[in-house]
Amino acid sequence: MSEPLKSSRYPSSALSMAQLFRVVLFDIDGTLLRTGGAGVRAFRRTAALWGHPGAMDHVRFHGRTDSSLARQFLDAAGLDASSSECQRFLHAYSFLLDDELSRNAGELCPGVLDLLNGFAGLPNPPIIGLLTGNIRVGAVLKLMPHALESRFILGAFGDDHESRDELAQIAHARASVFLNQSLTGEQILVVGDTPADIQCARAIQAPCLAVATGSYSVAELATFEPRWVTSNLAA
Numbered sequence: 216m217s218e219p220l221k222s223s224r225y226p227s228s229a230l231s232m233a234q235l236f237r238v239v240l241f242d243i244d245g246t247l248l249r250t251g252g253a254g255v256r257a258f259r260r261t262a263a264l265w266g267h268p269g270a271m272d273h274v275r276f277h278g279r280t281d282s283s284l285a286r287q288f289l290d291a292a293g294l295d296a297s298s299s300e301c302q303r304f305l306h307a308y309s310f311l312l313d314d315e316l317s318r319n320a321g322e323l324c325p326g327v328l329d330l331l332n333g334f335a336g337l338p339n340p341p342i343i344g345l346l347t348g349n350i351r352v353g354a355v356l357k358l359m360p361h362a363l364e365s366r367f368i369l370g371a372f373g374d375d376h377e378s379r380d381e382l383a384q385i386a387h388a389r390a391s392v393f394l395n396q397s398l399t400g401e402q403i404l405v406v407g408d409t410p411a412d413i414q415c416a417r418a419i420q421a422p423c424l425a426v427a428t429g430s431y432s433v434a435e436l437a438t439f440e441p442r443w444v445t446s447n448l449a450a
C-alpha cells in the first residue's frame with residue numbers, strides 16, 4: 216500500500232485500511248472540518264485584547280499548536296510568555312473562539328461522517344482518537360456543532376505540549392495505556408492535512424494518510440512523503 220490512494224478506492228479502501236490499524240488519530244482543522252478561519256479570528260481578537268492587534272497578522276497557523284502560537288504572540292509582543300500567561304491567553308481565546316463558532320460553525324470535510332460511521336461498522340474497529348494542535352476546549356467547541364465530540368475516546372491536544380511531534384508521542388503513549396499493550400508506530404494511522412501532521416507521524420514511526428482538504432494540495436503534501444495522500448476522504 217505504498218502508492219498514493221486512488222480516488223476510486225474511497226471509502227471502501229479507507230475502511231479496509233483502517234482495519235490494519237489499532238488506532239487512527241485525526242487532526243481537526245482541514246482534516247475533519249473547516250471553520251472558515253474562526254480560530255484565526257479568535258486568536259487575532261485575543262491579541263487585540265492583549266493590546267497588540269496586528270501581532271498575529273503574518274503568522275501561518277496551519278499545523279501549529281495553540282500553545283506555541285500563544286507563546287509566539289507573547290514573545291513577539293514583548294510580553295510575559297510564561298506558561299501561566301500562555302494559559303491566560305488561551306482561556307480568553309477559548310471564549311472568543313466560542314463566539315466566532317456561534318456565528319459560523321463551518322462544515323465537515325467531504326467523507327468524514329461516512330468514514331467515522333464506517334469505522335463503527337467494522338468487526339474489529341480501531342480506536343479513534345485526536346492528534347490536534349487545538350487546546351482541549353477548542354477541539355470540543357469545534358466538534359460539538361457537528362455532534363462529533365463523543366466519537367473520539369483519546370487524544371493529544373495543544374495544551375498537552377507546544378510541539379506537535381511531542382503530541383504524537385503523547386497520543387501514542389495514551390493509546391498504549393488505553394489498550395494495555397505496547398503499540399508500535401505501524402499500528403497507528405495519523406490522518407492530517409499539513410506537513411506538520413506528516414512530520415509528527417514520522418516522529419512515532421507511524422504511517423500518515425495526508426488529505427488535501429486544508430490549505431495544501433495533493434502535490435504539495437506528496438513532496439513531504441506521507442505513506443498515502445488523497446484529495447479528500449470521500450473522493
Ligand SMILES: [Mg+2]
Nearest residue numbers: 242244245408
Ligand atoms: Mg490541520
